[in-house]
Amino acid sequence: MSNQDINSSLAELQARYLEDVKIIGEEAQSALLALPHRLLDILRFLKTNESYQFNMLRNLTAVDYLEYIEIVYHLYSLPLRQAITVKTRCGMEDSQVPSATVIWPSANFQEREIYDLLGVRFTGHPDLRRILLRDEFDGHPLRKTYNIGNAGERR
Numbered sequence: 001m002s003n004q005d006i007n008s009s010l011a012e013l014q015a016r017y018l019e020d021v022k023i024i025g026e027e028a029q030s031a032l033l034a035l036p037h038r039l040l041d042i043l044r045f046l047k048t049n050e051s052y053q054f055n056m057l058r059n060l061t062a063v064d065y066l067e068y069i070e071i072v073y074h075l076y077s078l079p080l081r082q083a084i085t086v087k088t089r090c091g092m093e094d095s096q097v098p099s100a101t102v103i104w105p106s107a108n109f110q111e112r113e114i115y116d117l118l119g120v121r122f123t124g125h126p127d128l129r130r131i132l133l134r135d136e137f138d139g140h141p142l143r144k145t146y147n148i149g150n151a152g153e154r155r
Contacts, residue, residue: 010084020035021038021042029085031086036089043086043103053080055079057073059072060072060073061074064144069089070088070089071088071097072087073100096122097120097121099125102124108126109131112125112128112130115129116130
């Protein structure tokens with residue numbers, strides 16, 4: 001699928017969801033930015049709609065921008081051989097977004113990793129707990145505000 005086709009699809013989605021989504025990024029790397037309260041509706045639509053068929057969650061990650069955390073969903077349509085990126089943002093203090101495990105069970109471990117390292121709570125996750133660090137570990141070490149001087153201390 002060409003960049004023009006992807007951008008056309010993004011424009012269609014933006015028109016469908018109006019104020020709840022917007023297209024961000026440069027033309028060659030455009031993404032759809034969704035408000036957290038509409039995220040699951042949009043992801044479900046992208047997976048189940050015949051025009052899109054994004055049936056694979058290739059990757060789920062997050063980025064700390066100090067003012068907010070951005071959660072990034074890389075989706076792929078196996079039948080149509082297309083890729084799309086969907087993003088959502090949450091605040092640093094109230095770091096939570098809905099869990100995508102109800103749409104893609106494969107989001108389970110990726111959401112746990114984001115929770116463990118960045119502290120984002122995925123509401124509705126079936127088993128949200130640390131996956132890499134011990135349960136007693138204090139803080140979330142991939143946050144830019146994390147004090148690395150305390151790393152490894154037992155509390």
